[in-house]
Amino acid sequence: xxxxxxxxxxxxxxxxxxxxxxxxxxxxxxxxxxxxxxxxxxxxxxxxxxxxxxxxxxxxxxxxxxxxxxxxxxxxxxxxxxxxxxxxxxxxxxxxxxxxxxxxxxxxxxxxxxxxxxxxxxxxxxxxxxxxxxxxxxxxxxxxxxxxxxxxxxxxxxxxxxxxxxxxxxxxxxxxxxxxxxxxxxxxxxxxxxxxxxxxxxxxxxxxxxxxxxxxxxxxxxxxxxxxxxxxxx
Ligand SMILES: Nc1ncnc2c1ncn2[C@@H]1O[C@H](COP(=O)(O)OP(=O)(O)OP(=O)(O)O)[C@@H](O)[C@H]1O
Ligand SMILES: [Mg+2]
Numbered sequence: 435x436x437x438x439x440x441x442x443x444x445x446x447x448x449x450x451x452x453x454x455x456x457x458x459x460x461x462x463x464x465x466x467x468x469x470x471x472x473x474x475x476x477x478x479x480x481x482x483x484x485x486x487x488x489x490x491x492x493x494x495x496x497x498x499x500x501x502x503x504x505x506x507x508x509x510x511x512x513x514x515x516x517x518x519x520x521x522x523x524x525x526x527x528x529x530x531x532x533x534x535x536x537x538x539x540x541x542x543x544x545x546x547x548x549x550x551x552x553x554x555x556x557x558x559x560x561x562x563x564x565x566x567x568x569x570x571x572x573x574x575x576x577x578x579x580x581x582x583x584x585x586x587x588x589x590x591x592x593x594x595x596x597x598x599x600x601x602x603x604x605x606x607x608x609x610x611x612x613x614x615x616x617x618x619x620x621x622x623x624x625x626x627x628x629x630x631x632x633x634x635x636x637x638x639x640x641x642x643x644x645x646x647x648x649x650x651x652x653x654x655x656x657x658x659x660x661x662x663x664x665x666x667x668x
Contacts, residue, residue: 436461442491451477453644464621466631469641475624479591483515510540512588520578524567538585545586572603589620596627628665632656
């Protein structure tokens with residue numbers, strides 16, 4: 435077990451965002467977290483990354499209790515989040531953004547080189563000298579993933595990478611994630627685009643109002659009438 439979350443609670447000033455969530459991610463897996471607006475998906479990723487404080491519960495990564503750690507140390511263990519809205523540095527070049535990603539190494543060996551990132555996202559090499567803020571939304575998402583790659587992720591946490599992207603860009607970003615996972619990277623993918631997320635991943639959890647209401651093989655969930663009605667509706 436790489437990531438083991440048990441009975442996790444998170445509240446914001448009385449608003450219960452997570453109400454006893456348990457989930458597990460094995461090394462090499464690609465797992466989806468789907469659910470409607472406000473289900474607690476971002477809160478879950480932010481609790482793992484230690485960007486929001488957790489209440490009760492356990493968050494254990496490779497045997498290390500992340501509850502005892504702080505955000506930048508969690509990143510230096512290789513738990514790397516690509517946040518919602520990407521948060522790339524608009525006033526820095528593409529190359530500089532990628533170099534910033536190396537800060538998460540914290541002495542650990544690199545896993546991907548700059549040329550690995552450029553091989554996966556050729557457009558980033560073409561635009562390496564351009565300011566991050568001038569990239570399209572899809573290119574910024576690629577840059578955010580590339581930046582995380584430079585920090586040698588053990589597990590990559592993605593918060594709605596398809597948000598605001600055209601179907602074509604979504605295809606490209608998801609194909610890249612599929613390739614990274616095929617090469618062994620562990621991925622946790624939060625998505626409102628449940629259809630695409632279930633297509634890409636092997637296992638999934640459904641969050642609803644702070645609770646895991648379903649879990650299973652992505653293919654089974656994608657075929658399940660109640661999931662179709664609630665999350666894959668026309
Ligand atoms: N900083 C905050 N302060 C107060 N309440 C918050 C805060 N962040 C989230 N919440 C609340 O916590 C609950 C879970 O929010 P969260 O952002 O985790 O959901 P989500 O599944 O990521 O939703 P979305 O699909 O809209 O991104 C919601 O009720 C939300 O309003
Ligand atoms: Mg969210």
